[in-house]
Amino acid sequence: MLKTNQNNPISRTRVKICGITRPQDALVAAKLGADAIGLVFYQKSPRAVTVEQAQAIIQALPAFVTVVGLFVNAEPTFVHGILAQLPLELLQFHGEESPEDCQQFAKPYIKALRMRPDVDVQAFAKRYTNAKALLLDTYVQGIKGGTGTVFDWQQVPTHLSKPIIIAGGLTPENVSQAITTLTPYAVDVSGGVESAKGIKDAEKMSAFMRGVSMSNIKSFTHQETSLPDAHGHFGIYGGIFVPETLMQPLEELRQAYEHYLKNAAFLAELNDDLHNFVGRPSPLYHAARWSQHLGGAQIYLKREDLNHTGAHKINNTVGQALLAKRMGKNRIIAETGAGQHGVASATVAARFGMECVVYMGAEDVKRQAINVYRMRLLGAQVRTVESGSKTLKDALNEAMRDWVTHVDNTFYIIGTVAGPHPYPAMVRDFQAVIGRETRQQIKVLTGRLPDFLIACVGGGSNAMGLFYPFLDEQDIAMYGVEAAGDGLDTGHHAAPLCAGKPGVLHGNRTYLMSDQDGQIIETHSISAGLDYPGVGPEHAWLKDTGRVKYVAVTDDEALAAFHDLTRMEGIMPALESSHALAYCKKIAPTLDKDKIIVINLSGRGDKDIHTVATLEGIKI
Amino acid sequence: MSRLTDKLRAQKRTALIPFITAGDPTPNLTVPLMHALVDAGADIIELGIPFSDPMADGPVIQRASERALAAGTRLSDVLKMVKTFREQNQTTPVVLMGYLNPIEIMGYKSFVKSAQAAKVDGVLTVDLPPEEASEFCTLLRSHAIAPIFLLAPTTTPERIKRICAQTDGYLYYVSLKGVTGSANLDVTSVAEKVAEIRQYTKLPIGVGFGIKDAEMAAQIAQISDAVIVGSAIVQRIETEPQDKLLETIPAFLRELRQAMDGMTSNV
Numbered sequence: 001m002l003k004t005n006q007n008n009p010i011s012r013t014r015v016k017i018c019g020i021t022r023p024q025d026a027l028v029a030a031k032l033g034a035d036a037i038g039l040v041f042y043q044k045s046p047r048a049v050t051v052e053q054a055q056a057i058i059q060a061l062p063a064f065v066t067v068v069g070l071f072v073n074a075e076p077t078f079v080h081g082i083l084a085q086l087p088l089e090l091l092q093f094h095g096e097e098s099p100e101d102c103q104q105f106a107k108p109y110i111k112a113l114r115m116r117p118d119v120d121v122q123a124f125a126k127r128y129t130n131a132k133a134l135l136l137d138t139y140v141q142g143i144k145g146g147t148g149t150v151f152d153w154q155q156v157p158t159h160l161s162k163p164i165i166i167a168g169g170l171t172p173e174n175v176s177q178a179i180t181t182l183t184p185y186a187v188d189v190s191g192g193v194e195s196a197k198g199i200k201d202a203e204k205m206s207a208f209m210r211g212v213s214m215s216n217i218k219s220f221t222h223q224e225t226s227l228p229d230a231h232g233h234f235g236i237y238g239g240i241f242v243p244e245t246l247m248q249p250l251e252e253l254r255q256a257y258e259h260y261l262k263n264a265a266f267l268a269e270l271n272d273d274l275h276n277f278v279g280r281p282s283p284l285y286h287a288a289r290w291s292q293h294l295g296g297a298q299i300y301l302k303r304e305d306l307n308h309t310g311a312h313k314i315n316n317t318v319g320q321a322l323l324a325k326r327m328g329k330n331r332i333i334a335e336t337g338a339g340q341h342g343v344a345s346a347t348v349a350a351r352f353g354m355e356c357v358v359y360m361g362a363e364d365v366k367r368q369a370i371n372v373y374r375m376r377l378l379g380a381q382v383r384t385v386e387s388g389s390k391t392l393k394d395a396l397n398e399a400m401r402d403w404v405t406h407v408d409n410t411f412y413i414i415g416t417v418a419g420p421h422p423y424p425a426m427v428r429d430f431q432a433v434i435g436r437e438t439r440q441q442i443k444v445l446t447g448r449l450p451d452f453l454i455a456c457v458g459g460g461s462n463a464m465g466l467f468y469p470f471l472d473e474q475d476i477a478m479y480g481v482e483a484a485g486d487g488l489d490t491g492h493h494a495a496p497l498c499a500g501k502p503g504v505l506h507g508n509r510t511y512l513m514s515d516q517d518g519q520i521i522e523t524h525s526i527s528a529g530l531d532y533p534g535v536g537p538e539h540a541w542l543k544d545t546g547r548v549k550y551v552a553v554t555d556d557e558a559l560a561a562f563h564d565l566t567r568m569e570g571i572m573p574a575l576e577s578s579h580a581l582a583y584c585k586k587i588a589p590t591l592d593k594d595k596i597i598v599i600n601l602s603g604r605g606d607k608d609i610h611t612v613a614t615l616e617g618i619k620i
Numbered sequence: 621m622s623r624l625t626d627k628l629r630a631q632k633r634t635a636l637i638p639f640i641t642a643g644d645p646t647p648n649l650t651v652p653l654m655h656a657l658v659d660a661g662a663d664i665i666e667l668g669i670p671f672s673d674p675m676a677d678g679p680v681i682q683r684a685s686e687r688a689l690a691a692g693t694r695l696s697d698v699l700k701m702v703k704t705f706r707e708q709n710q711t712t713p714v715v716l717m718g719y720l721n722p723i724e725i726m727g728y729k730s731f732v733k734s735a736q737a738a739k740v741d742g743v744l745t746v747d748l749p750p751e752e753a754s755e756f757c758t759l760l761r762s763h764a765i766a767p768i769f770l771l772a773p774t775t776t777p778e779r780i781k782r783i784c785a786q787t788d789g790y791l792y793y794v795s796l797k798g799v800t801g802s803a804n805l806d807v808t809s810v811a812e813k814v815a816e817i818r819q820y821t822k823l824p825i826g827v828g829f830g831i832k833d834a835e836m837a838a839q840i841a842q843i844s845d846a847v848i849v850g851s852a853i854v855q856r857i858e859t860e861p862q863d864k865l866l867e868t869i870p871a872f873l874r875e876l877r878q879a880m881d882g883m884t885s886n887v
Contacts (some may be wrong), residue, residue, distance in 0.1 A: 231751060241720060241747045243676040245772035245797055247779065387682050388672060397675040404676065405798040407774065504720040504747065505673060517694040518725030519672040 013179050013212055014186035016068060016165065017193065017205065019047035023060035025200035032209045035186070036066035038092065041074065041082055046197040047190065051085050058086065068092050068110075079105055092135065099128050108132050110165065114139035115151040125162045133185055134160075138168030148191045150174065153181050172207035176264045179212065187212065210271060211264035227541065232421020232508075234541035240420040242400070242507045249407045254422040256327050261429060266326065273318050274433060277351065278308050280315075282434075284441035284598070290568045294588040297595035300450070301571070302438050302466065304602045311574065311603030312434060312462045313344035317413055319430035321348040324411035331355040331410045335399040337364055337392030337458075338528030338576075339371025340603060341415030346380035356380040359398040361391040364528060371607065389522045392532050396506050416459025417536030420507030424536050431465025438598055439469055446596055452587070453478045455600040456579040457497065457550065458530035460539045462602035467548060477549070480539060481583045483525035484552035494523035496535050497543050497550040510537040526555035526611065527575035529603070557582040562605060562612065574603035575611065624713040624741045624766050624789040627663055628824040634841040636661055636877055637826060639717065639850030641668035641684035642701055643693025645862055651704045652866055653857075658712045660870035661877035666744070666848065669698050669718030676746045678801035680851040683858060695722045696734070703738040713741035715768060715789070720748045723756075732759045742766035742789045750786040757786055770794050771817060773809070784821035790846060793817065794829045801851030805830035811843040834879035841880040849876060 017029040018038030026037050039054050040047045049057070058067055069088040071079055073095030082088070083105060091109040093102050102109045111128045112135040113119065125134055138151040150169035163185035166178050171192035178187060193208050195201040232238045240250060260266040274280040282303045291299045304312040317334075324332055332354050336342030342358040349356030358375055362384050365372055375382050388394035396414075403412040417424045417431070442450050453470060455463035457480040470476050485493035493499065496511040503512040505520060513533040514520050525531045542548040553561075561581035566572045573581060580599050588597060605612075613620050628635055638657050642650050654665055670688035674681060695718075702714050716735065723731050723745065735743065743765055748756065750769055757767040766789030771780060773796065784791065795810045796802055814825055827840050828848030837847050853869060860868040 239752050240749060241752060242749065243746050243772070243794075244749060244770035244783075245774050245794060247749055247772075248774040248776055387679065388686070393673060397673050400675045401678070401799045405802065407797055501725075503724050506675070507747070509724075512721070514721060514725060516725070517696075518722030519689060520721070521672075 013184060015209065015212055016186055016188045017190070017200065018068075018070065018167070018188055019045070019190040019194075019198060020057060020200065021047055021049055021053060021198040022200075023057050026057045027060050028202045029200065029205055030062050030065045032205055034065065034205075034209070036068050036090070037061070038068045038070050038188070038190070039088075040070045041078075042070065042072040042094070051082065054086050066090055070094055073097065076101075076104060083107070090132070094137075099130065102128065103130055110135050112137050112167070115155055115168070119155065121155070121157050121160065125160055128162075131162060133163040133165050135165040135167050135188060150178075153178065156182055170208075172204055172211050172264055174264075175208055175211040176267065177262060180262070207264065207268060210268035213271070227538070228421060228425050232425065234424070234538045235544060236502070237509050237537035237540040238421060238424055239509055239537075240507065241504050241509065242420050243404060245404050245407065246400075246420070249403075250420055250422070252327070256323060257422050257426045260323060260326055266322065270319055270322055273322070274315065278314050278318060279306065280433065281437045281441070282306050284438060284445060286445065287565070287569050290565060291588070293568060294585060296588040296593065297452070297591035297597045298446075298593065299584060299588060300442065300445070300596065300598045301601040302434060302598060304434060304462065304600060305571070305573065305577070305604035309340070309344050309347050310606065311340045311344070312431060312465060312600070313341045313415060313603075314347065315433055315465065316415065316427050316430040316461060317341070317344040317348045320411065320413040320426070321352050321354065324354065324413070325352055327411065329409055329411035331357070331406065332413050333357045333359065333399050333402050333410055334413045334415060335359045335392065335395040336371075336415065337361070337395065337531055338607065339364070339368040339375070340529060340607070342375050342380070342382070343371055343378070345413050345415070346375040346378035349380060350378045357402065358382050359385050359395040359402070361385045361389070361395050363390045364392065364395070367528060368607075391522070392528075393506070393520060393534075400506070416461040417464045417538060418459045418506060418508060418510065418534055424508065424538055427461050428464040428468055428536075428538060431461050432468045434462065434465035434600060435467060435469035438466060442596065442598060448596070449473060450476060450596040450598045451591075452476070452595070452597040453600075454481065454580045454584050454597060455479075456481045456483075456530060456576045456602060457535060457539060458483070458494070458527075458532050458576065459534070460536040462600050464536060464538060466598070466600040467542075471547065478547070479583055479587075480548050480550045481579045482550060482552040483527060483530035483558075483579060484554045485524040485526070487554055488552055492524040493552065494525040494531050494533070495552040496533060497539060498552045500533075502540065505534050508537045510534055510540045511543070526558060526615070527579065527608075529574070529576040530579065551583055553579050553582040557585075559612065559615065561585055562608075566605070571601070572605035573601055574605050575608045577602045578605070622741060622764065622766055622789060623711070624664065624715070625824070627713055628790055628845055631663065634844060634880055635663035635824075635826070635846035636837070636873070636880060637664045637666055637715075637828075637846050637848040638662050638853050638873055639666040639668060639828075639848060640853060640857065641670055641681060641688050642698040643670055643688030643691050644684040644854065644857055645687050645865075646691050647688075647693050647697060647701070649862070649865060650701050653869060654701075654705050654714075655708065656866050656870045657873055658709060660873035662712065662873060664713045664715060664741075664846070666715045666717045666850070667698065667702065668850075669695055669716055669722060671719040671722060674719060676799055678799040678851060680801045680855050680858065684854045695726055695731070699734045699738045699740070702735075702740055706739045710739070714739075715742035715744060715766075716740055717744045717746065720745050728756055728759050732763045732765065735765055736763040740765055742768045744768040744770070744792060746770065750783050753786065761788065768792055773797055773813060777816070777820070780817055780820050784817075784823060787823060790824040790826050791817065791821065792848065793825055793827045793844070795827050795840070796830050798829065800829055801832075801855070802830050803832065805836065807836075807839045807843070810840065814843050834875045837876045838879040838882065847876070847880060
């Protein structure tokens, strides 16, 4: 039996749009994905319909939309009369009808309960034992339905024997909060999507449906982990370690992020851009030939390489740029190593008409000339960083310095799940779309959740994005793959989780590569995107708790996997992602054929062909 | 009361606090430089612990860190330098200023023990806000070392209160939104903020970041209890001939001192 208030990740909140009076409104509702429409047969209601109106509406409806007839203390003969003329599929009783009254028509029904302060929902549910669901509505003296105000949601018991439908004062703005708070079976809206009583507004209905779908996505990430705490800690990791000047701006950012991540209009805009600008959802692809070749588990690739700009980075930059816009900041800055995050930042800056400055280490500017030019084409200013080791960590320092100086008008888009709170949580939340889609897609493709997840870890944003929505699934094993460079024992690597120790850098406490004196040391990896001495604090926490296993593969192993996938599947992976593939090569052959592995193919490899050619002594 | 607060409370004039990075340009010049600074009018010395990733510092102090690290200066060396300085000077307070990671890696306890043994008076960790500092502060205090914190133009009244409650010795007000050695200091807004901070504390208030010459030092001296000068000194350490540093650096400090005293002697 379905427990109503428990989150089933695959379930979706149903939507009923009530008080429809015109065929065109019914049609729009159906088109937007409403599951049911409600017709009011109660003459005192401003939304009451005649039999003729109802016939026209029902005629206009496509298949698979339930038509609900609403009655309030109606005479049985009246209800019978309506049923004789109209094909109503479900009855809704909104008055003081007894269980016997409701059952006498031999039709499935739902019973409305107006939420008086002293109402006993449990007793009510037991009494109406045959009701398909209980519809909880606001109680206002003398008004039956359509009150336009919400009731006290705290009154709803957490465990109830009947599915619940939340009604009363729902709007596009508050529906996602209602769903997150109550996880109902369905929501019922009427006045909240109208331009006048009985006249539905297409824009508002559309916004309402977006609010529902986004909050569905939110609501099942909600329970997976309660971390970080209020100060950004994941166990002993994370936190805020910045100069005083940045403390208040970070607090403002935290407030804005927490506000907008629950704001239906913001989520709707984000969702729209992820769909139409980024090209989401990205496919989940069964690498059948490669799986067969390796002779073990079935391997599925989450194709983040097919996103606009060619990597997962843009999921986060779109989110942060939209946040910057809401916060009134029109200048964005970013750090970049390989240039992927820089390109993703420059891209959204162009998209939203913002000024963009990207900091890049002098060494990386030399190694990644094409991405530098790409950023400039997009209108960004690329500033070469000559300090320290002239790589990603120094670019991050320089971006922080810029932020301290221009904090009034500038938004710093950090590209990974590191930095001071709220960045690690915020970037994770923007990237978690990867894991949420994967959950749905793998269920459709295979009928179940995977056995293994594998992702490469530099700062760790693509890995966090894939892992996060699965963290509560204790049966799923997860592997984060770091860059072992020339080998962990050579010291030339970028594997702080496998070979580093906890410390503080770039605003958070995490595993770092530093020397005995606490100075940050230079890293090495064939892949510029993994060439960073730190890692997101949530990974540090997941390592210590043992929830995720962190391993490392060498440059050579990654390079071999790069060639394998290119030749066997016609997909050229980024060298970063090739680290995840290389680890998969080690475990897939040891597993049964019915096991399922999902790898985050975080980016495409076109950017790396010069590196690969040079390593192999080929001149292009 | 600590040597630090005594110093700031007892004297009538506004204190002058020079900053140099330990080990810059070479480790064996640091202690002689410290003595020369005291002779030239330094009331307290802020000694920078070099770090590979000094994210709050402008290019001048970044390069000083790089020179010191290239010369092999480690945190344990910095503590030794203070110890050596104390052999001849038991009165001038020394405040260590740096970033958290070297201290974390050494371990809070062994750092605090060594610092006490070297008679360090205060510690300012740039990237350790009070929210994360309770364990470290307790240890510092129990070893008679003052935890010193920064206040910034962006600090809200609630935070000012919290920071004042956790600070001993003096408060370090960052005069501008920016890194060390920036050039956009506005004396009027500094005066306003310092006045605001004084509503919440009786601790002395030092002002630093962006004080680049004698004139600016004199202006800031009028509104603060201590003038902190870093990049302007370190810039000279970088550009002046190394064999003349023990003359040129004190000469610059005297210039600052005279300008400050000239302005404050009428008060």
